[in-house]
Every structure is written in structure tokens, then in C-alpha cells.
Amino acid sequence: MHPASSRPTTPRQRARATTIDDAKAIALRQLAEGGVEAISLKAISLELGLTGPAIYRYFASRNDLLTELIVDAYDDLATAIGAAASATATRSGAAQLDALADAYRGWALGQPHRYRLLYAAPVPGYEPNAQRLVDAANRTMATLIDVYAQTGISSNNPLTKRLAKQLRQWGNNHQRGSASPDILYLAVITWTRLHGFVSLEIENAFTSMGVDPDTIFRREVDALTTS
Amino acid sequence: MHPASSRPTTPRQRARATTIDDAKAIALRQLAEGGVEAISLKAISLELGLTGPAIYRYFASRNDLLTELIVDAYDDLATAIGAAASATATRSGAAQLDALADAYRGWALGQPHRYRLLYAAPVPGYEPNAQRLVDAANRTMATLIDVYAQTGISSNNPLTKRLAKQLRQWGNNHQRGSASPDILYLAVITWTRLHGFVSLEIENAFTSMGVDPDTIFRREVDALTTS
DNA sequence: TGTACATCAGTGAACGCGCGTTCACTGATGTAC
DNA sequence: TGTACATCAGTGAACGCGCGTTCACTGATGTAC
Numbered sequence: 001m002h003p004a005s006s007r008p009t010t011p012r013q014r015a016r017a018t019t020i021d022d023a024k025a026i027a028l029r030q031l032a033e034g035g036v037e038a039i040s041l042k043a044i045s046l047e048l049g050l051t052g053p054a055i056y057r058y059f060a061s062r063n064d065l066l067t068e069l070i071v072d073a074y075d076d077l078a079t080a081i082g083a084a085a086s087a088t089a090t091r092s093g094a095a096q097l098d099a100l101a102d103a104y105r106g107w108a109l110g111q112p113h114r115y116r117l118l119y120a121a122p123v124p125g126y127e128p129n130a131q132r133l134v135d136a137a138n139r140t141m142a143t144l145i146d147v148y149a150q151t152g153i154s155s156n157n158p159l160t161k162r163l164a165k166q167l168r169q170w171g172n173n174h175q176r177g178s179a180s181p182d183i184l185y186l187a188v189i190t191w192t193r194l195h196g197f198v199s200l201e202i203e204n205a206f207t208s209m210g211v212d213p214d215t216i217f218r219r220e221v222d223a224l225t226t227s
Numbered sequence: 228m229h230p231a232s233s234r235p236t237t238p239r240q241r242a243r244a245t246t247i248d249d250a251k252a253i254a255l256r257q258l259a260e261g262g263v264e265a266i267s268l269k270a271i272s273l274e275l276g277l278t279g280p281a282i283y284r285y286f287a288s289r290n291d292l293l294t295e296l297i298v299d300a301y302d303d304l305a306t307a308i309g310a311a312a313s314a315t316a317t318r319s320g321a322a323q324l325d326a327l328a329d330a331y332r333g334w335a336l337g338q339p340h341r342y343r344l345l346y347a348a349p350v351p352g353y354e355p356n357a358q359r360l361v362d363a364a365n366r367t368m369a370t371l372i373d374v375y376a377q378t379g380i381s382s383n384n385p386l387t388k389r390l391a392k393q394l395r396q397w398g399n400n401h402q403r404g405s406a407s408p409d410i411l412y413l414a415v416i417t418w419t420r421l422h423g424f425v426s427l428e429i430e431n432a433f434t435s436m437g438v439d440p441d442t443i444f445r446r447e448v449d450a451l452t453t454s
Numbered sequence: 455t456g457t458a459c460a461t462c463a464g465t466g467a468a469c470g471c472g473c474g475t476t477c478a479c480t481g482a483t484g485t486a487c
Numbered sequence: 488t489g490t491a492c493a494t495c496a497g498t499g500a501a502c503g504c505g506c507g508t509t510c511a512c513t514g515a516t517g518t519a520c
Contacts, residue, residue: 040507042506050464058463
């Protein structure tokens with residue numbers, strides 16, 4: 001929750017970390033209330049009781065702040081699903097997957113603005129820091145793979161050699177070389193299905209249909225282990 | 228493609244329809260190049276060779292233009308998947324579903340900016356015209372249901388009475404009362420899975436993983452008919 | 455422990471920008487008799 | 488077929504807005520000897 005204040009030493013550094021956290025909190029509120037375009041460095045600075053330019057002591061540019069927020073969100077989501085898996089580590093694979101899926105969905109429903117931020121279209125002129133974003137996304141994915149590997153769930157759907165090779169390569173890139181292609185494949189389709197469901201749910205697609213999302217979600221999660 | 232010019236009678240009406248179409252084309256280019264926030268009424272008007280305020284003869288507000296674009300996109304997508312189904316109407320249900328899925332994915336990959344527009348977060352202060360958007364989304368969904376009903380595919384996964392009732396109600400709301408709950412359920416999860424896959428693919432999630440999207444997509448579509 | 459210097463937070467003025475939208479208006483096109 | 492009127496497209500001036508960002512600067516806090 002407060003990565004910027006994780007290693008405060010001097011008073012000045014502590015004050016600085018606090019200001020950064022406060023600024024991010026305001027930015028998240030702006031995001032929740034008005035979408036990405038409502039995030040304004042100047043407005044944040046004024047709300048902090050400072051003048052406009054002061055904020056540039058803390059963020060080099062608006063894009064920098066956005067990058068921070070996205071990275072934080074990825075890390076936060078990864079923590080949430082990791083925690084859910086830890087809490088159910090002694091239970092069956094299916095139960096662990098249930099917990100993982102619920103954690104993912106719960107995180108998104110609880111803070112839809114942050115979830116949208118993760119998968120928002122790339123802002124034009126936003127290449128700088130792209131590596132940080134990719135890294136953060138990969139950390140989240142790695143957590144998902146870890147949880148999956150831990151469940152002991154396996155797929156009965158044989159992969160082509162080509163796909164298996166690609167998946168193994170991908171696992172290596174994530175320092176997850178030990179994970180089998182089957183697990184990696186399941187992680188991928190779990191991700192696409194969770195994202196599809198959840199991203200529609202946060203736009204209220206199901207409530208406007210008059211259909212209970214919980215029931216369908218449960219069935220979709222079950223389908224992952226029985227296909 | 229040109230809904231505004233579908234019923235031109237007088238020269239003046241034709242000129243008007245042409246201007247509207249031109250304006251929308253420019254808006255779509257702005258969308259493709261810079262995202263939603265890059266769509267500007269004033270800039271469109273100037274590019275049309277008019278002065279700024281002239282555009283208000285054609286669109287009452289920026290939100291109105293956005294609504295037009297979204298409705299057009301829904302209709303266009305519905306047409307695309309409907310056409311794919313018609314073209315394969317004499318083939319097997321699985322083949323029709325393949326065609327449907329490919330059409331959906333192809334439409335999105337071909338114009339990612341318009342696909343994003345469909346599922347973009349609601350712009351704050353955007354309630355007016357909400358009904359038009361809901362109607363357009365429903366038309367698209369109705370097309371998907373029709374195609375599914377036509378394939379003759381059925382689910383072997385029994386639904387709870389409660390879910391079946393909700394689905395039937397939902398079908399009635401779309402003038403699709405004849406469709407069975409099984410079909411309606413399949414339509415829903417087809418939608419969530421297609422959306423999950425495609426929305427990640429247009430953000431290049433798979434290419435950055437080094438995994439071939441075509442193979443996984445095919446497998447996911449197959450999974451729909453064998454679960 | 456005290457002094458000299460370096461670092462850092464914050465100020466205030468200013469830049470250029472493009473946006474959505476309103477208003478009173480002119481002149482051209484279409485319509486009714 | 489011609490005239491009187493209504494409709495409509497487009498103009499030009501103007502509004503208020505908030506934004507990101509740069510720059511030269513002051514004063515406070517921290518650091519080295």
C-alpha cells in the first residue's frame with residue numbers, strides 16, 4: 001500500500017515519502033471520479049497545499065505518475081491473489097483456484113478504476129518507462145503461475161509441440177522454467193477468461209442483463225478445472 | 228458504413244449527410260491516432276474547412292458525437308458477425324461458431340480503436356443517450372444469440388432453475404424468447420471469453436509473451452463446443 | 455561542537471496550448487401559395 | 488412562374504477554462520570536516 005514509504009531513514013526522506021503517498025492517493029481519487037484524463041499534476045499539487053510547480057519535485061512528468069500508479073496496481077493485484085493462495089494452501093487444488101479467482105475478481109470489483117488502469121489503452125507518447133510496466137505485469141503473471149503450479153491441477157488437453165515450446169520459453173522468461181507447459185497454458189487461459197468476465201462485470205454488463213454474475217462466474221471457474 | 232446517408236432526398240439533405248459522414252471519419256482517425264480524448268469537435272470542424280462553431284449544426288455536443296461513434300461500432304460489429312454466420316449457414320454448428328468467433332476477433336484486430344470504444348469506461352457526465360447505447364449493445368448481443376441458435380449447438384452442462392429463469396427473462400427482453408436457456412448461457416460465456424481474449428490481444432499481450440495467439444484462440448473456441 | 459558548503463523543497467511569474475460552447479449575425483437554399 | 492417567407496449552414500468574435508511545463512529564485516534542512 002505504501003511502497004514509497006517502505007524505507008524511510010531521515011526525516012526529510014520520510015516527509016518526502018509521505019508527500020508522494022498523499023499525491024498518489026489524490027491521483028487515485030481523481031481516477032475514480034473522472035477517469036484517467038481527470039488526473040492532473042497541477043490539481044494534485046494545489047490540493048496538497050502547494051503551488052502548481054512544486055509537484056515536479058516528486059514526479060518528473062504526468063506520465064511518470066501514471067506509470068507509478070499502474071505499477072502499484074499490478075503489484076497490489078499480485079499481492080492479493082498471492083495472499084488468497086497462501087490462505088488456502090492446504091486445501092484442494094480446485095479450492096485454491098476458487099480462492100485465486102475470487103481474489104482476482106474481488107480486487108477488480110473493489111476498485112474498478114484501478115483495474116481499468118491496468119488494461120487501459122496505451123496513452124499516445126508513452127514509451128518511456130514501458131519496461132517498468134512490462135516488468136510489473138510479468139510479476140503479476142508470475143504470481144498467477146506460481147499459484148497454479150501449487151494447486152497441482154493439470155490439463156488433460158494435449159498441447160502441440162510448437163505451443164508447448166513457446167510456453168516453455170515464456171516460462172523461462174519469467175524465471176518459471178520449472179512450470180510445465182500444461183500449467184502455463186492453464187494460467188494463460190485462466191487469465192483471459194478472468195479478464196473477460198471481470199472487465200465486463202465492472203462495466204455492469206451482467207446487472208443490465210438481469211443475470212446473477214456470481215453463479216456464472218462460479219461455473220466458469222469450475223469449467224477451468226474440468227476441461 | 229454510411230448510416231447517415233442512407234435516405235438522402237433533397238440536395239441539402241445529401242450534403243448534410245455527407246458532412247456528417249466526413250466528420251465521423253475524421254473523428255475515427257483522431258480516435259485511432261490519439262485515443263478518445265483526442266476527439267475534438269473544433270478540430271474536426273476546422274479540418275472540414277469550416278469554422279469552429281459550424282460543427283454544432285451537425286452534433287449537439289461532443290458526447291453526442293461519441294454516442295454516434297459507439298452506436299455505429301456496435302452495429303458494424305453485429306453486421307460483421309451476422310455476415311459470417313450467413314456465409315457458413317449450410318455448414319456444421321462448430322464451423323459456424325468458428326466463423327462467428329473469427330469474425331468477432333477479426334473485426335476487433337482490424338480496428339482496435341473502435342473495439343476499445345465499445346468497452347471503454349463510461350465518460351463521467353455521460354448519462355444522456357445511455358438508452359441508445361444499451362439498445363445498440365443489445366442488438367449486437369441479439370445477433371450473437373441468433374447465430375448460436377442457428378448452429379444447433381447445445382450445452383451438456385445443466386443449469387440451475389434460477390439461472391435458467393434469469394436467462395429466459397433476458398432472452399425475452401431481446402425478443403429472443405424462443406432461444407433456450409442453454410443457448411443463451413452459451414452465448415453469454417462465448418461473449419465473455421471472446422472479449423477476454425480479444426481485448427488482451429489488441430493490447431499485444433500475447434506477442435509480448437512470445438506465444439502464437441492463433442493457436443490458443445482456436446483451442447479456446449473449440450473448448451466452447453466441447454464443454 | 456561549530457562552521458562552510460551542498461542539497462533539496464517550494465515559490466511565483468510566465469509560456470503557449472486547445473478545448474467546448476454561446477451568441478448575434480449573414481446569406482444561401484428550400485417551400486407555400 | 489413568380490413572389491414572400493421560413494429554414495438552414497456557416498461566420499466571427501468572444502467566454503472561461505485548466506492544463507503541463509520551464510525558469511530563476513529563496514530559504515530551510517542535511518553533511519563534511
